[in-house]
Amino acid sequence: xxxxxxxxxxxxxxxxxxxxxxxxxxxxxxxxxxxxxxxxxxxxxxxxxxxxxxxxxxxxxxxxxxxxxxxxxxxxxxxxxxxxxxxxxxxxxxxxxxxxxxxxxxxxxxxxxxxxxxxxxxxxxxxxxxxxxxxxxxxxxxxxxxxxxxxxxxxxxxxxxxxxxxxxxxxxxxxxxxxxxxxxxxxxxxxxxxxxxxxxxxxxxxxxxxxxxxxxxxxxxxxxxxxxxxxxxxxxxxxxxxxxxxxxxxxxxxxxxxxxxxxxxxxxxxxxxxxxxxxxxxxxxxxxxxxxxx
Numbered sequence: 001x002x003x004x005x006x007x008x009x010x011x012x013x014x015x016x017x018x019x020x021x022x023x024x025x026x027x028x029x030x031x032x033x034x035x036x037x038x039x040x041x042x043x044x045x046x047x048x049x050x051x052x053x054x055x056x057x058x059x060x061x062x063x064x065x066x067x068x069x070x071x072x073x074x075x076x077x078x079x080x081x082x083x084x085x086x087x088x089x090x091x092x093x094x095x096x097x098x099x100x101x102x103x104x105x106x107x108x109x110x111x112x113x114x115x116x117x118x119x120x121x122x123x124x125x126x127x128x129x130x131x132x133x134x135x136x137x138x139x140x141x142x143x144x145x146x147x148x149x150x151x152x153x154x155x156x157x158x159x160x161x162x163x164x165x166x167x168x169x170x171x172x173x174x175x176x177x178x179x180x181x182x183x184x185x186x187x188x189x190x191x192x193x194x195x196x197x198x199x200x201x202x203x204x205x206x207x208x209x210x211x212x213x214x215x216x217x218x219x220x221x222x223x224x225x226x227x228x229x230x231x232x233x234x235x236x237x238x239x240x241x242x243x244x245x246x247x248x249x250x251x252x253x254x255x256x257x258x259x260x261x262x263x264x265x266x267x268x269x270x271x272x273x274x275x276x277x278x279x280x281x282x283x284x285x286x287x288x289x290x291x292x293x294x
Contacts, residue, residue: 010061011084021046021054022061026084029066029077031096033133036074058084077133089122093169096132097162123169123186130192131171135159140195141173146188153177156195157184160205163250166257172211172249174203181208183249183288210249210287217244217251218278222261224270231274241278252288262292 011019021044028035040051055075059066062084066075134141141159146152159173163183170183205211220241221228235242246254255262261273264280273293283289 014057018054018057020044021051022058023085025055025058026062026065027087027092027095029075030081030083030087030129031092031132032136034069034072034074034076034137035066083125087125089125089128090119092125092128093123093162093164096128097164119167121168121187123189127186127189127192130194131159131162131186131189134192134194135161135171137194138198140197140199142193142195143184144190144192145184146190152190157182158199158203159184160199160208161211163253165250165253172208174199174208176203181210181249208249211247213248213285214245215248215251215282215286216279217246217254217260217282218242219244219258219260219275220278222268222270222274222276223266225274235275248286249288251283251286252291255289255292260293262289262294268293 011022014022021040024040024043025035028039035055037048037051037055040046040054041048046054055066062082064080065078065082065084067078068074069076130141133139138160140156142154142156144152144154155175155177157171157173157175159171161172163170163172168185168187170185172183173181175182175184201207218241219235220237221231225231231237232240244254254260255277258275259273260275260277261268261270262277262280262283266276277283
């Protein structure tokens with residue numbers, strides 16, 4: 001989806017250091033909603049004049065991508081934005097989540113041979129951009145969404161966080177149609193449109209009880225294992241368990257991803273579940289346990 005033609009051709013004449021800064025402008029505008037000279041100065045240590053030249057060059061290469069906000073003294077993502085660079089979905093999500101790779105204009109790859117075969121699909125980069133901007137700017141998002149329970153439909157949501165479950169990415173936020181906080185799988189969003197409104201009272205991250213609650217999970221080797229010490233070594237357990245603290249909203253995903261037997265009497269097969277949740281009462285009140293191994 002990156003721009004083709006004169007803009008892309010002109011990029012070939014730009015040195016690598018400036019390409020990095022142009023990529024940073026492209027990234028921040030599309031996924032965070034805005035970019036300023038200060039962003040470039042802080043990220044790359046350039047002088048103000050150099051940052052001004054970078055923004056001017058970007059605007060010449062992609063004249064429809066930015067609109068100047070004089071009151072805030074920064075450039076915002078324009079409605080007609082078309083990225084100047086390619087943004088691979090998985091690398092982009094990593095950059096958004098971890099703050100990595102947002103200046104990597106060139107090709108990058110692993111330092112040793114690496115395979116990551118577990119993800120069957122990736123969200124569309126346009127959806128990632130819309131959801132990320134909604135989170136960064138605390139804005140409502142109108143989405144066309146395909147739900148497992150109710151099928152396709154349109155809703156207005158207030159996303160406040162991205163979550164990697166290990167197999168897929170979703171956004172956590174308030175759903176105005178359902179009147180509650182839910183998870184929205186990014187690959188199930190067909191279209192997404194930002195709205196010029198923020199969360200109303202009761203719709204913000206601080207109002208999500210499942211997000212605010214912290215749960216301690218005591219993970220132990222499954223009692224049915226012949227060699228529990230091998231699993232204890234895998235997780236660097238002390239005292240026969242590894243304690244993991246996480247938000248209640250994420251517990252079901254973690255237990256499923258790690259294959260944890262969450263039954264009080266560890267009745268599931270150790271052939272498939274090498275870990276057992278030793279303190280099952282901690283799950284009281286956790287809402288997404290239906291997906292956990294029980």
